[in-house]
Amino acid sequence: MPYAKISIESIAARAKVGKQTIYRWWPSKGAVIVDSFLALSEATTDPESAGSAITLPDTGDLEADLKLVLRATVAEFADRDFEQPIRALTTEIVNDPSLAALYREKLAHPVDEAKKTRLRSAQRAGQLAEDADLELVLEVLYAPLFQRWLYRSGPLTAQYADSLVEATLRAFRP
Amino acid sequence: MPYAKISIESIAARAKVGKQTIYRWWPSKGAVIVDSFLALSEATTDPESAGSAITLPDTGDLEADLKLVLRATVAEFADRDFEQPIRALTTEIVNDPSLAALYREKLAHPVDEAKKTRLRSAQRAGQLAEDADLELVLEVLYAPLFQRWLYRSGPLTAQYADSLVEATLRAFRP
Numbered sequence A, B: 001m002p003y004a005k006i007s008i009e010s011i012a013a014r015a016k017v018g019k020q021t022i023y024r025w026w027p028s029k030g031a032v033i034v035d036s037f038l039a040l041s042e043a044t045t046d047p048e049s050a051g052s053a054i055t056l057p058d059t060g061d062l063e064a065d066l067k068l069v070l071r072a073t074v075a076e077f078a079d080r081d082f083e084q085p086i087r088a089l090t091t092e093i094v095n096d097p098s099l100a101a102l103y104r105e106k107l108a109h110p111v112d113e114a115k116k117t118r119l120r121s122a123q124r125a126g127q128l129a130e131d132a133d134l135e136l137v138l139e140v141l142y143a144p145l146f147q148r149w150l151y152r153s154g155p156l157t158a159q160y161a162d163s164l165v166e167a168t169l170r171a172f173r174p
Helices: A007-016 A021-026 A029-043 A062-079 A078-097 A097-124 A134-151 A158-171 B006-016 B019-025 B029-043 B062-078 B078-093 B097-124 B134-149 B156-170
Strands: none
Touching: A007 A021, A007 A029, A029 A078, A029 A097, A062 A078, A062 A097, A062 A134, A062 A158, A078 A097, A078 B078, A078 B134, A097 A134, A097 B134, A134 A158, A134 B078, A134 B097, A134 B134, A134 B156, A158 B078, A158 B134, A158 B156, B006 B019, B006 B029, B029 B078, B029 B097, B062 B078, B062 B097, B062 B134, B062 B156, B078 B097, B097 B134
């Protein structure tokens, strides 16, 4: 269903509850969407590890590890099943500062922290500049992919993932 | 007015025409938005130069020229008057592939060509790698700024613009 056609009414009908039940818990369609993503991300977190399940591979080779992760991210963005929900989430985030803050705190922040842990390990191993701004490193690595997907402005391929990793490592090598 | 509240009806009322008049020319609210941006971009094009008015400064110093341009872009994104229309445009582009294609062809492509002309000049001057993929260079330069604005995930400052230029030039130096 195209996102503009989804409504609190259609969500309530699908859930077989009255729309007041939905409104009691969520102030808007966007809040429902963000909470769905949050529930999904918690469901995929390993319960054994008490909420700190997100880790990136660390084989000691930063370039190889980032290529693995970025190729998986590219594949996810190119997946048609992922397409509609993430566009719905993005639409809400673009237009609602409070949902953008909720998204950053609950969904983006824990993942970014896991990525930064991997980057700090690379700094200690002398594979990334000690004074690199890790926020900027993550933006240079991921934002081009996100923008290309959002504007549908170019192919999302493993080769593109590799090019992004290589450009990022050239920009922030010791 | 928040974008979700804008409708063909409200556009028609504001323009003092019937809504059928709007529907005769534009299939959707998104099409009205894209055409408004296009009209604005044509209005700011110098009529003397027959449509090829977009050029980037070329003082011979790529780093200085890109910092000037990127600082202006950061200032534009941080401008509250620019905020609502560009969020409206982005919302439409996220959800409508045909509007995304129209945006790329009519608005993004001419600007990107002007930027590439400047980058090619830098390649000839030995300030940028001869084999640099110019699409990728532009993505690394601009996408982090766009994403930071979109998610409201960090400050948009002249210093940030400078950091992006410096990271990009390190990634693609000869």
